[in-house]
Each structure stands twice: as C-alpha cells, then as structure tokens.
Amino acid sequence: MRLDPFSGPYSRDPATTWRRINATATSISYDDHLAMWLIAGHDNVRTVLADTTRFSNAATMLPITALTADAGDILAGLDAPAVAVAADRPQHLRTRAILRALMPTTVARAEQQWGPLVAARTDDLITGMTTNEPTDLMHFAVQLPLLVIHDVLGLPVAAAEQVRAWTDDFADLVWGNPTAEAQIAQAYSSVALWRFCADIVSRRADRGHDGPGLIGELLRYRNNDDSNLTIAEVAALALNIVGAGWITTTGALGNALAHALAEPVRWARLADDEHYLNLHVEETLRHSPAIDGWLRLTITDVTLDGVTIPAGSRCLVLIGAANHDPAVYTEPEVFDPRRGRGGQHLAFGAGPHYCIGAALARLELTTALRALARRLPSLALAAGFQQQFKTSAALRQLTSLPVEQRPAGRCPVAHGTSAGPRS
Numbered sequence: 001m002r003l004d005p006f007s008g009p010y011s012r013d014p015a016t017t018w019r020r021i022n023a024t025a026t027s028i029s030y031d032d033h034l035a036m037w038l039i040a041g042h043d044n045v046r047t048v049l050a051d052t053t054r055f056s057n058a059a060t061m062l063p064i065t066a067l068t069a070d071a072g073d074i075l076a077g078l079d080a081p082a083v084a085v086a087a088d089r090p091q092h093l094r095t096r097a098i099l100r101a102l103m104p105t106t107v108a109r110a111e112q113q114w115g116p117l118v119a120a121r122t123d124d125l126i127t128g129m130t131t132n133e134p135t136d137l138m139h140f141a142v143q144l145p146l147l148v149i150h151d152v153l154g155l156p157v158a159a160a161e162q163v164r165a166w167t168d169d170f171a172d173l174v175w176g177n178p179t180a181e182a183q184i185a186q187a188y189s190s191v192a193l194w195r196f197c198a199d200i201v202s203r204r205a206d207r208g209h210d211g212p213g214l215i216g217e218l219l220r221y222r223n224n225d226d227s228n229l230t231i232a233e234v235a236a237l238a239l240n241i242v243g244a245g246w247i248t249t250t251g252a253l254g255n256a257l258a259h260a261l262a263e264p265v266r267w268a269r270l271a272d273d274e275h276y277l278n279l280h281v282e283e284t285l286r287h288s289p290a291i292d293g294w295l296r297l298t299i300t301d302v303t304l305d306g307v308t309i310p311a312g313s314r315c316l317v318l319i320g321a322a323n324h325d326p327a328v329y330t331e332p333e334v335f336d337p338r339r340g341r342g343g344q345h346l347a348f349g350a351g352p353h354y355c356i357g358a359a360l361a362r363l364e365l366t367t368a369l370r371a372l373a374r375r376l377p378s379l380a381l382a383a384g385f386q387q388q389f390k391t392s393a394a395l396r397q398l399t400s401l402p403v404e405q406r407p408a409g410r411c412p413v414a415h416g417t418s419a420g421p422r423s
C-alpha cells in the first residue's frame, strides 16, 4: 500500500486516498517510499495510539523525510528533554500528570478559565477584518489560536509572528518534505523556537518572578526544586504546548469554517443553534481531522490484523483513514453533523497521550464559529474556491480560505453552493 502524502492529489483531497486504503483487504502494510508501516482501520488506530507498552512516542518528532547531515547537525541544538507527547513512561506519565493538574480538561472548566480571553481575542480579530473585500479567513484561523496560546502560556504577544514562523518551519521539517536547502533554515528555526522557550523560562526563574500563564504555574509547581521539574523540563513543556497548541487548532478551525461556509444554511445555524454548533465541530474533527497521520515506533514485535510489524519500526498511524472507516461510519465522506457516532472520532488521539488541549481547542472552535456567524452573517466562500492543504504527512491545514460577502437578497438556502470542500 502507498500513501504518497506529499503528492498533489493527497494535498487537494486526502479522503480519496483514505477510501482506497480502507477498501484494501489488509489495514496494516509497509510503505516502501516512506519506509514506514501504515496503520489503518478504526480499531487498529485506536489500539496503537492507546498502547504505550508496545508502541513508543520517541519518534513522534523525528523528521519523516531524511535530513541532510548539515541539517541534522543544526537540529542537534534542539536538546529539549523528552516530555509529554515526545516521551514514554515514566517521564510521560509524570509530566502529563503535572499538565493535567494545571490545565482544565473539560470544556466547562476551560470556558471558566479561558472563555473571556478567547472571546476577547476573537472579537478583536473580527473587528480588524476588512469584510467588504475578499478576505482570506485562514489569516483569522492562524491568528486566533496563535494569540490564545501566547495568552495561555504567558508568552509575550509581541513575539507571536516570530513564533508562528518558527513553528511553521518546525512542522514542515518534521512532517513535510523540505528540500535540502529548506531543511537548513528550518532546522535553525526549530532550534530558535526551543531557545526562545528556554530563555524565557530561565529568565523568569533567575529573577524569582514566575510570571503569568501556564509557564508561571509550572515554575510555581517546580518551587525551585529539580525533583519536581527541572528548568529544562518547564521549557520543554512550553515548547510542547506551543508546538501542539496553535497549528492544530488552526487546521481544525480552517476546516470547520470551510464546511460551514459551503452551505449557507449551516452558517446561519452556527449563529444561534448551540446544539448544531457542537455537532458541527465534532463532525469537522471526524471528517477533516487537523492531525490525520501520527507517528509511533514499535518497542517489540507487534502482530495486528495477522501482520507482524518488527520491533524498532516506524509507523504512520492514519487517523484520517480511521475516521473514515466505513465499518464505523456510514458514507464516511459525507459531512453530516447529525451522524450518531461522530463522537468516536480519533482526532484527539486515544489513551494515555489523549490530547491535553482538547477542551481548549473545542472552546476556541465554538467561540470562533459562533462569533463569526453572528457578526458576519453574509459571509460566503469566494466563487471557485478549491480546497488545497499544505503538504504534510500529519497536519491538514488549508493554504487559504478566500471569502466574500454574499450579495444582499441572497438568503441562506437548504443546499446552496457547490464550491465547498468535498463532503
């Protein structure tokens, strides 16, 4: 079986590849080009993501595309200790427990803690949009999670654009297919992002001033005692949250907006139907997961569906294909917020590494969709819009989402445009 995640067709329409993969007899196969095992099928994907005994997270941040020696040497400067998503037991359990103690993990608690700041950032960004001219809504989808993650962590917002560029480079270096030349620049960016987190944390610790946000809370938890958390671990957790916290939510928000704007009636319902709003978000996460492939390394020989994967093998766990498994979802390619089993999706993973920021992501998605639909009721996809995602084996983020105001008099109708994403 072959995935070819860096090809044009996959970047335009990954669901067609997932359909082909889901239709083949075996859901476990070796991809010679990627030199990785592909894991498909809802049950297999859930099993692998949740099985921390036979599968390691150590390779999660190792670039999929082989690095040149020069880029590899530069990247060695990213010497962050393994925590949270990049760690295995016992380090994973220890650092995750600390994050769980400090971060709200239900939407209700996330709303209490972060609701006002997410709402304020959303309103400011909408106010700043020029709505009577064509706009790229991906700008909004980038800025909201980017600014929110700075607020949440207590990072200086003045650094947000720099952090955005560094994180984009890091993501392309790890999950993309960069040229040898690009790898050098991206490796420097990745190290710069790590140093940025490390410098902020050490400066605050040196001054004895823990400062705001989650970084402040982690430093207070540390209480100047390395046996609680080292300075490097605090910085590595900040790096984890920056890396995981905005780019994923940007992808999900872009996808949710594209589905919403594809049908004017959906857009109208988001404004005043809270039940529909939540269903729309969950169906987006199922249908168009922002992380649709994720990495694991086998610790031992593992037999799944009758196929044995040798110890030490890299695996690409196909969350997108699992979310489109016809054994679980009827007509999986149809975007249908009313489907009963949408909640079983694997967009946030499963088991011990389940996304620690899921509640924040859901809060951001619902806040943004509700506010945009209320304040810009005549927004529509620009004529001729064709979905195109950034090239990546893991992250599904639209390159652009051009929108325009619907001309006055064109009211929402039941089955409006044909220009939306394939659903």
Ligand code: HEM
Pocket (backbone or CB within 6 Å): 049, 057, 060, 084, 085, 086, 096, 240, 241, 244, 245, 246, 248, 249, 252, 289, 290, 291, 294, 346, 347, 348, 349, 350, 352, 353, 354, 355, 356, 357, 358, 360, 361
């Ligand atoms: C729609 C947005 C998001 C998606 C699709 C997403 C997806 C995921 C997935 C699939 C995992 C599991 C990784 C694994 O099994 O190795 C994960 C873990 C994680 N996510 Fe998210 N995430 C999102 C938003 C966020 C946000 C907003 C934050 C931070 C506030 C965050 C922080 C984390 C962290 C720290 C982990 C590692 C947890 C662990 O290893 O115990 N994520 N996320």
